[in-house]
Amino acid sequence: MSKIDSGKFTLAESDFTVKHLIDRAIGVISFKVFERRQLLSIEVDPAVPTAIVADEQRLAQVITNLLSNAVKFTPEEGHVDLSVRLIEGGFDACVLGFSVRDTGIGISSEQQAQLFESFEQADASISRRFGGTGLGLAISKDIVEMMGGRIWVDSALGQGSDFQFTVRVGVGAARPADDSGSSRKGEPNRALSRDGAFAGKRILMVEDIAINREIVITLLSDTAVSIDSAENGREALDLVAADPGVYDAILMDIHMPEMDGYQAARAIRALDAPEAKAVPIIAMTANVFREDIERCLAAGMDDHLGKPIDIDDLMAMMRKHLAKG
Numbered sequence: 399m400s401k402i403d404s405g406k407f408t409l410a411e412s413d414f415t416v417k418h419l420i421d422r423a424i425g426v427i428s429f430k431v432f433e434r435r436q437l438l439s440i441e442v443d444p445a446v447p448t449a450i451v452a453d454e455q456r457l458a459q460v461i462t463n464l465l466s467n468a469v470k471f472t473p474e475e476g477h478v479d480l481s482v483r484l485i486e487g488g489f490d491a492c493v494l495g496f497s498v499r500d501t502g503i504g505i506s507s508e509q510q511a512q513l514f515e516s517f518e519q520a521d522a523s524i525s526r527r528f529g530g531t532g533l534g535l536a537i538s539k540d541i542v543e544m545m546g547g548r549i550w551v552d553s554a555l556g557q558g559s560d561f562q563f564t565v566r567v568g569v570g571a572a573r574p575a576d577d578s579g580s581s582r583k584g585e586p587n588r589a590l591s592r593d594g595a596f597a598g599k600r601i602l603m604v605e606d607i608a609i610n611r612e613i614v615i616t617l618l619s620d621t622a623v624s625i626d627s628a629e630n631g632r633e634a635l636d637l638v639a640a641d642p643g644v645y646d647a648i649l650m651d652i653h654m655p656e657m658d659g660y661q662a663a664r665a666i667r668a669l670d671a672p673e674a675k676a677v678p679i680i681a682m683t684a685n686v687f688r689e690d691i692e693r694c695l696a697a698g699m700d701d702h703l704g705k706p707i708d709i710d711d712l713m714a715m716m717r718k719h720l721a722k723g
């Protein structure tokens with residue numbers, strides 16, 4: 399958001415398939431859909447080009463954000479539908495329309511008015527109940543508008559929501575059916591080598607989003623570190639209280655239900671055990687403004703790791719706090 403406000407946010411175009419774009423977005427939320435026993439349907443208009451030219455990462459970011467919200471605010475066994483259609487076609491460029499419809503809690507007309515504003519959510523209780531900062535839709539709006547489109551929502555309380563957006567993209571080159579989708583070649587596949595400094599170390603990862611836990615576990619899978627997980631601050635506090643000296647570090651998400659990261663950090667530091675007061679607690683959050691970092695430190699945390707997690711930043715943080723002694 400800071401880059402957008404300062405005019406430093408740019409798009410990087412590449413040639414990729416629509417199938418790869420959708421697979422990329424679905425991969426992020428599929429576990430949560432399965433966990434909540436929801437029905438996810440995908441429909442792509444046959445007229446949509448096989449390949450398009452746009453910023454794949456940012457377009458996937460918008461789709462993923464809308465899908466994640468739909469899954470989050472839709473009850474178990476509910477429905478989430480993603481559709482893509484061709485609105486305007488041409489030889490070199492076209493306009494695509496995306497729709498993410500759900501059978502969730504819905505949004506009133508009054509709440510919709512502020513939905514795409516920075517740091518705004520439909521209801522203040524939403525953040526406490528479901529987590530999140532309210533920035534996702536604001537960033538999505540900026541990305542969509544930079545791509546020559548617009549974003550809006552049709553919804554009513556208790557009747558689900560239909561988030562729609564359009565983007566203007568180039569028409570890419572068609573590919574064989576077995577093509578993986580992206581035309582970008584030569585990008586480094588940075589694999590982690592086993593780091594002996596982490597052998598025998600044990601960390602606690604506190605994160606309410608299952609796919610985020612899986613991502614961190616995967617990133618650290620080759621480092622010889624042992625990882626335990628907690629889904630909220632209350633669970634983390636109970637684990638530390640049961641054995642204060644078992645963890646060498648704690649990765650702490652901030653926005654979680656039941657007990658957030660700030661409360662959990664303060665409660666851990668208040669335990670009557672020297673180990674609980676000394677264990678490194680690292681904030682793991684998308685809130686990266688200076689005041690957010692200062693608030694983490696004031697709550698008793700030692701460091702701050704921004705989301706989305708960058709592998710180099712994560713490894714640097716691990717070495718800083720786990721390679722001691």
